[in-house]
Amino acid sequence: MKLTLILFFSFLTAVGQNVKGVVLDKENLKPLKNVNIYLNKDKTGTVSNEKGEFNLKIISKINPIDSIRFSIIGYEPKKYTLSKLKELNNIVHLSKKTENLNEITIVNKRKLKRTISYKKLSPLKNGVYNFGATLVDNKLYIIGGDETYFDDNARKALSESSSLEEFIKNTKYNSIWENYSDKLQVYDIENDTWQMLELKFRKRAYHNIVFVNNYIYILGGKTLSTNRKREYLDDKIEVLNLETKQIILDNTNPHQAVNFTAFPYQDNIIVMGGSIKQNRNGQKTYTDQSHIYNTTNGYWYKLPKMTKPKEVKGIIINNKIYLIGGFNKVPLSLIESYNIITGKWNNEGNLFYGIENPALTHYGSIIYIYNDNKIITYNINTKILNEFRIDLNLKNSEIYYYKDKLYILGGLIEEEFEKSPSSKLYSIDLNEFTNTRIINTKNN
Known part of the structure; x- marks a missing residue:
């Protein structure tokens, strides 16, 4: 053996x-x-x-x-x-x-699988990507999100045509349906069931939702104009009381941004980074601002700036925030941390490559990073990264840990000629990581 x-x-x-x-x-x-x-x-x-x-x-x-x-x-x-x-x-x-x-x-050689296996669960009522989500007890709450669908008919016709005449015959107008969701979808993990609550929120996407003391705070992101021709930063905070199911509107939010990160911390909400403007040519303006919102007294306070302006995703473990990847003109690979107690930033290393919008969760000292057919594990103690394959063609999803399983939900499906929101939900047993081949490893 x-x-x-x-x-x-x-x-x-x-x-x-x-x-x-x-x-x-x-x-x-x-x-x-x-x-x-x-x-x-x-x-x-x-x-x-x-x-x-x-x-x-x-x-x-x-x-x-x-x-x-x-x-x-x-x-x-x-x-x-x-x-x-x-x-x-x-x-x-x-x-x-x-x-x-x-x-x-006698030699014991256990054959490892090529890809992580997963189980399909009951799908979302409405497919979305770039949505807000949070885990409360055994339930996942999903609010809002992008429902936009795009079909590139011109490029499809070009690939299927052998002549100019055939191309003109096959050409159709590109199809795009743009919309943001205003719905609350609730998933019961124990019973594998979905419920669509009869509550209406502001139609928004690219935002965050945070759970603090039996309230869910919906903040940031952007909305569409009535004719869906223009986009606006959403300056309103919606507060959902989980006991009464009432929605309270708060008009004060100094951190108006999209693709930022947000965390609960004691009675507070910490928000960092994001983009605050986009020109007609698509060029974005990024922010390095960080704020903390005290949910008890309603006051906002400034925190030390981030090391670089960027869109970013992060996760909080005890008193330390880990920012992973992000975007500033190009996808970023940096892993950095912010110690809430000392107020100090620290460079923790780099991913194998830049990831614009990773889905993040953690269990113990392991952070799980999902993005487009890959799952990376990062040990915050040893700083070791391991990368695994998973056959899921999804971007802009979310991932959560619950009772020795990971749950990947929603996201954007990108096919050759179309982009559409996903309503899929998958679970992954943590034992899969011991039975699957590591395709890349790194010690930062």
Whole structure:
């Protein structure tokens, strides 16, 4: 039986010359405990804890030619110099000892799947993309969103015609139906059922909704004029009382933008970034402003500016905000964090490539990033990125975690000659990530 471990070792020499790292199992990427780690020169050692983490406290001075030994019962031990570890991109493989039975070697090689599997669930009542959504207990609330449909008949006719005469015959006007939703759709995860509540909101898209203290706040985004020829930033905040189902209108919103990010934090709502203007030629004006809204007293306060103006998506974990990807003229790959307590920004690394509008959720220390046929996992502790394939042709969707499953809903379907909103909802079991091949990995 041959089982391979992969040790992602991220070391730094700090005060006291401590070497820190983490051990993970390659098969399931879970932390591996009780791995023996020690410095050969003075036998200073430690073992990894239940999280796979270790802290090797070294008394003597170390240099690049000093070696560290890694071992665990049943595996071939390995020894690497500090410089060699850096050459290996801080990745070390430990292979389990093979067992010979009557001269037959039994090797356990588990075949990994090519793509993440998923399950289709009950579809949305109305397909939308660039909508607002939030998870409250076991229910997903979806408000508004873009329902626009576009059919490029001219390009379709061109591809299907062999002559100019045939092209003229086949040519039709491009079909476009533009509309923003004003509906509230509620999904019960436990029962796989949808409900369309008889409530009317402002028709808006490219906005956010945030749940705080039994209220859902709908803010930002844009609306269409009556004739649907012009777009306007929506300056109104709608507040839905989940108990009474009443909607209250708030006329004060200093952070009017589209494609911004928003988070609940205690009794507050934090908003960051977005675009605030678009010229006729499509050129956008981006903002680096950040604000915090106290839902108790109704006051808005400024926060430190972002490091760069951009449209952006983010997620909050404890007291730290992670901004991932985004857009400023081109899709961005930067991962950065903002510590709410200290008010400091930090560069956490980069994605494999720029992602304009990723769908984000998290469970524990893992952030799940979905965009157009790919799911990326990002460990906020080890800063390791792993990329997986999934056969879902969706952009501008949302993703949520609930009881060991991920839920991907809505989004934009882009075919060769048309673009349309999706009403699909899918679930993914977290075990899929241990049974599916990693197509790309990176240690920031």
